[in-house]
Amino acid sequence: MASEFRVTLRSPDLSVGVATAMKAVFLRDVKTAFRQPQDLLNPLLFFVMVVTLFPLGVSPEVSFLQQAGSGILWVAALLSVLLSLDHLYRHDFDDGTLEQLVLQPQPLFLLVLAKSLAHWVLTGLPLVLLTPVLGVMVHLEGNSVAVLCLTLLIGTPVLSLIGSIGAALTLGLRSAGVLLSLLIIPLYIPVLIFGTGTVMAASEGAPVAGQLALMGAFLVLALTLAPFASAAALRISLSNS
Amino acid sequence: MSEPLLQAVNLECERDDRILFRNLSFSILPGTLTRVEGPNGSGKTTLLRILAGLNDSYSGDLLWRGKHRHGYREEFLRNMLYLGHRPGIKPLLTPMENLRALMAGRRSLSDKVLWQALEGTGLDGFQTVPCRNLSAGQQRRVALARLLIADEPLWILDEVFTAIDIHGVAALERLLAERVDNGGAIIVTTHHELRLPSMQRITLGGGDDYGL
Numbered sequence: 001m002a003s004e005f006r007v008t009l010r011s012p013d014l015s016v017g018v019a020t021a022m023k024a025v026f027l028r029d030v031k032t033a034f035r036q037p038q039d040l041l042n043p044l045l046f047f048v049m050v051v052t053l054f055p056l057g058v059s060p061e062v063s064f065l066q067q068a069g070s071g072i073l074w075v076a077a078l079l080s081v082l083l084s085l086d087h088l089y090r091h092d093f094d095d096g097t098l099e100q101l102v103l104q105p106q107p108l109f110l111l112v113l114a115k116s117l118a119h120w121v122l123t124g125l126p127l128v129l130l131t132p133v134l135g136v137m138v139h140l141e142g143n144s145v146a147v148l149c150l151t152l153l154i155g156t157p158v159l160s161l162i163g164s165i166g167a168a169l170t171l172g173l174r175s176a177g178v179l180l181s182l183l184i185i186p187l188y189i190p191v192l193i194f195g196t197g198t199v200m201a202a203s204e205g206a207p208v209a210g211q212l213a214l215m216g217a218f219l220v221l222a223l224t225l226a227p228f229a230s231a232a233a234l235r236i237s238l239s240n241s
Numbered sequence: 242m243s244e245p246l247l248q249a250v251n252l253e254c255e256r257d258d259r260i261l262f263r264n265l266s267f268s269i270l271p272g273t274l275t276r277v278e279g280p281n282g283s284g285k286t287t288l289l290r291i292l293a294g295l296n297d298s299y300s301g302d303l304l305w306r307g308k309h310r311h312g313y314r315e316e317f318l319r320n321m322l323y324l325g326h327r328p329g330i331k332p333l334l335t336p337m338e339n340l341r342a343l344m345a346g347r348r349s350l351s352d353k354v355l356w357q358a359l360e361g362t363g364l365d366g367f368q369t370v371p372c373r374n375l376s377a378g379q380q381r382r383v384a385l386a387r388l389l390i391a392d393e394p395l396w397i398l399d400e401v402f403t404a405i406d407i408h409g410v411a412a413l414e415r416l417l418a419e420r421v422d423n424g425g426a427i428i429v430t431t432h433h434e435l436r437l438p439s440m441q442r443i444t445l446g447g448g449d450d451y452g453l
Contacts (some may be wrong), residue, residue, distance in 0.1 A: 016349050024345030028331065028338070035333040035371070096327025097342075099295060104346035105318040111346075239297045 021106045022114035029118035032091075039087060043080040043123050044130060050076035051134050062139045069138035070148050070199035077127045077152055078159060078188055082181055084123045085163040088115065089171050089234065093241075102238055109227035112234065116164045116227065117157075124156030140203075147202035151195040154215045161226035162187050168233035172240050191218055243271045244306060246320075246395050246426050247292065252301035254287055261287055262445055265301070269426045271394060274417065275441040277430045283446030285430040286326065286399055292428060293323040293397050319347070322393040326400055328384035332373035336364055336383045339372060343387060350390060358386040363409065378404040388416060395426045402433040 033040055054072045055065060065072075092098035101111055131152055135145035166184040170176035198211040245268035252265040261284030269275055277285045290296040292303070294310070294317065303310045305317045330339050340355045359368050362382040364375075372380055381404050388396070402410050410433065417427055418437050429435075 016346060020349070021346035024342050028334070028342040031338065032331055032333050091331075094327070095331060096325055096329035097331060099323070099325050099327065100329040100343055102295065103293065103318055103321070103323055105315045106346055235297070238295055 018106050018110055021104060022110055025101065025111050025114040026118045028097075029115060030122065033118075033122045039084075040122060040126070043084045044126055046083055047076050047080040047127055047130065048134065050079060051138065055138070065138040066140065066203070069135065069140045070144065070203070071196045072138060073131060073134060073148060074152070074155075074192055074195045074199075077124075077131075077156065078185075078192060080127060081123055081156060081159040081163060082184060082188075084119070085167045085180060085184070086177055088119055088164060088167040090167075090176075093171050093237075098234070099238065102234060108231040108234070112164065112168075112230045113223070113227040116161050116230070119164065120157045120160040124152075124160055127156060128152045144199055144203045147208055148199045150212065151198045151215060154212065154219050155191050155195045158191050158215075158218050158222045159188060161222040161230075162191075164230040165226055165233055168230045168237060171234070171237035191215070194218070243424075245270050245304075246306060248302075248304040248307070249292070250302040250304065252288075252291070252299055252303070254284060254291065254299045256284070256287065256298075265443070267441070267443055269395065269428060271426050272421055272424045273426055273439070273441055274421050274435075274437055275426075275428045275443060276435065277428065277443045277445065279445030285445055288443075288445065289323075289397050289399050289428065289430060290325070293321065293325075294318070295323070295325075320393050321395045321397065322387065322391045323397045324384055324387070324399065324401060326403075328381050330372050330380050330383050332380075333371060335369045335371055336375075336386070337368045339383055340386055343384075344390070348390075348392075354390060355386075358389040359383070361389045362386045376404075378406060378409070381405060382409065385413065388413075388420075394424070396420070396428070398427065398429045400430055400432075402431050 051072055054068065058064065058068075089098060092101065102108060104111060128149055131149050132145050135148055140148065163184055166180045166187075167176075169183065170180045173179065194211055194215050198208050198215065201211060202208045247269040248267075250266050253263045254261045265288075267275070277288055279285050287296060291299050294314075305313050310317055329343060330336075331342075334342070336359050337352070337355060340359065341352070344350055344355065356368055359365070362385050364379060364382055364386070367375060367379065372383060375383070385401065385405075401413065405413065414436060417429070417435075421427060421437070421439075
């Protein structure tokens with residue numbers, strides 16, 4: 001019977017493009033998240049809580065809040081993204097979908113990029129949408145709120161993309177939360193400095209286009225490099241499991 | 242004669258200062274079933290993960306159709322199907338959504354084909370029930386539905402019979418036999434006694450030398 005064996009090897013199937021595969025990864029993450037809404041709401045509630053703590057704990061004075069508001073919101077957003085990062089690959093790792101993701105024929109960094117984008121849509125984007133409300137709460141002026149939203153809109157994807165590297169690296173560990181923060185927070189500092197700096201400049205009436213452009217450069221850098229690092233980290237974590 | 246799909250040459254793997262296997266060489270030919278045997282902890286899963294490309298901590302060579310596998314990642318992955326211990330099923334999604342997501346990067350199949358594949362694995366009526374409401378065996382069947390629509394020449398299956406009932410096991414054995422007859426190559430680990438003719442065996446956890 002051996003002579004009859006005819007194995008047809010599969011050549012690249014052009015009907016399944018990289019975009020289709022990325023879309024499937026993205027949609028699966030979004031769908032899963034909406035089936036478990038508490039995972040979506042927790043970072044948002046955390047964000048609101050942390051921002052509320054400052055008027056209560058430090059000072060409710062308008063002058064203080066106007067001065068510190070943008071910083072408070074940025075730090076709260078950063079921490080809230082950090083809080084959600086541990087879930088990014090953990091569930092996939094536990095149920096085996098991550099193995100299947102790594103074994104897909106498409107370049108892994110593109111699939112990782114799709115996952116990072118899904119993470120941003122599910123955590124970063126809601127934070128940006130909530131920011132105007134909280135901005136009013138800390139007495140930020142209209143112009144400052146607008147610039148703050150813009151910096152968060154550019155900045156939160158960077159947080160998701162960089163965070164994805166840390167989440168992938170700490171995947172094999174049992175309690176990765178603290179280590180993840182220690183690894184990632186230093187990398188978040190430049191984004192934080194420029195994010196708050198831009199809003200400060202805006203509130204003083206200075207032009208902000210240059211700073212925003214620099215933040216845009218951060219985003220481009222993260223978009224082009226972070227997925228490669230995350231993909232490599234995922235391979236290492238899976239190899240050691 | 243057909244050329245080997247996958248060849249292992251002098252594979253060696255060490256884990257936690259323990260040598261799992263050394264000087265392990267074998268060829269996987271089209272139309273053969275290879276069973277990896279050995280007691281618990283002998284490295285069966287590790288070997289399968291190495292063969293699938295999930296684990297890089299080994300020395301030795303792995304050749305895909307006679308050439309080093311590194312340069313042929315995409316070709317290898319398009320032609321290999323791996324089912325691991327963890328079924329790759331999202332508990333919050335339905336079997337249909339899971340199967341669709343798993344196949345999305347590989348082949349474009351209509352929903353009808355996917356639906357029928359799930360029917361074929363005995364999940365008729367459960368296609369749109371979230372997987373967390375299914376039993377462990379049913380969840381594994383969702384993953385096994387891929388075997389009904391898979392056309393990859395090489396299958397690497399880790400403990401496929403786990404949590405499957407007697408009828409399911411018999412059906413799966415038939416499926417594997419049929420697949421082998423049609424020229425597919427299959428590598429399995431299982432503690433289940435397979436009733437299949439012509440099987441290549443790789444035994445781990447014996448002496449120092451496990452060459453075949």
